[in-house]
Amino acid sequence: MLGTLYIIATPIGNLEDVTLRAIEILKEVDIVLAEDTRVTKKLLDFVFFFKSKLTAHHPQLISYHQHSGEEKKLEILNYLLQGKNIALVTDAGTPGISDPGNELIDYLLSYKPELKIIPIPGASAITTALSVSGFRADKFVFIGFLPKKKKEKLFKWLKEGKITFAFYESPHRILKTLETLEGAFGSYTRVFIARELTKLYETLYRGKIKDVIASLKKEKVKGELTVVVEV
Secondary structure, three states: OOOOOOEEOOOOHHHOOOOOHHHHHHHHHEEEEEOOOHHHHHHHHHHHHHHOOOOOOOEEEOOOOOOOOOOHHHHHHHHOOOOOOOOEEOOOOOOOOOOOOHHHHHHHHHHHOOOOEEEEOOHHHHHHHHHHHHHOHHHHHEEEEEOOOOHHHHHHHHHHOEEEEEEEOOOOOOHHHOOOOOOEEEEOOOEEEEEEOOOOOOEEEEEEEHHHHHHHHHOOOOOOOOEEHHH
């Protein structure tokens, strides 16, 4: 009997954002595929401590990340062929979004089109940021990470479409990125930046690009950043 693959969204910061459905699945599966096993172990410890203290069953934790090759994918396929149920998680958010989860799914379905894959939705840094940005978000473009080179065509397309867009950025590149956006879209274009969403030091910046740049230059920016630009 072929096992089932669950695609489980995990909290983007605060562990209490894990869904009840995710908890139940994590308690039942045989294997959890993790981007970073150390990060996922903290989530599993939280889940089992608060929700299933007396449960003897703990899933096997296996590493699966962007550098995992064909051999690892084949290993996962074999587990499913043995009837084992597997949960795929990422460090934060939903697998398959800016991580290699989509490659694994494509690989598995190429060998077993009948494989049952069940999404377990949850937190997303992109939709969380959009929800508090105050910008129009009935339609938007998610870019993932801005390309390091040849941004001109992308910016031209975004300006022509006049659609809000969002992306992830590192604290080391954020000022340079904002200056690039200012040059392409103008100093008065509004941006929203969410730092460390749902975590202890969550900080939100909103305003004209020139003003947000001025604010960020006054402090040392750390942590994960989600950027929303209103075009």
